[in-house]
Amino acid sequence: LFLYLRGRRMEMITPKDATWNERLKRLPLLVCFAFLYFCMAAAPLRISAYTAAAEALAESVPVSSLPKIAALWATVAVGFGGFLLAAIGDWYKSKIKARDGPDKLVTTGPFRYLRHPNYTGEMIGWTCACLILPILQACSYNAVTTTVRPIVPWLAYSLVGWFGICIPTLGKEATGGLEKKHKERYGGTPEYEKWIKTSWSGPML
Secondary structure (H helix, E strand, O other), X not given: OHHHHHHHHHHHHOOOOOOHHHHHHOHHHHHHHHHXXXXXXXXXXXXXXXXXXXXXXXXOOOOOOHHHHHHXXXXXXXXXXXXXXXXHHHHHHHHHHHHHOOOOOOOOXXXXXXXXXXXXXXXXXXXXXXXXXXXXXXXXXXXXXXXXXXXXXXXHHHHHHHHHHHHHHHHHHHHHXXXXXXXXXXXXXXXXXXXXXXXXXXXXX
């Protein structure tokens, strides 16, 4: 739902007319992104299913200790907070640019200390959902079984999805690319220079 709403918002802000040939040229890229999102969505769910089944078959084994439960819920809470930050960042930026114009440099609200709260929030959310949570669940699964072989492929898929979206896409193309655009457009202005000194770009390559 989060990704769908973001996509719809971007379409409304920057509508583009593309021919069928232009759309077909983007098809390989779209397929790659679809695969990465599949990895990030399906893999953690499969690992959760394997872990729940294993724990159900080993009810006599005290695997659900308080530290493990606390770690799982903390990861879920931080991940939800990351996606919430991303959603608020998108909403706030759209609101300010709709009011003050598309060329307005947004330096208030969640952008005061985070220059790209939407991208940073997404990276936090995907890291929790596709990296930390699967690893914690794999540890729980290993505690009640003799092998983790059934979930190793899914764990690998989850890591591939996380890396593909968070590192080259969000960390380099999105955050790094927007940093360069901001510098080209606003570099040298007092507002931009002050903002750069008192804010963080978030993880960036």
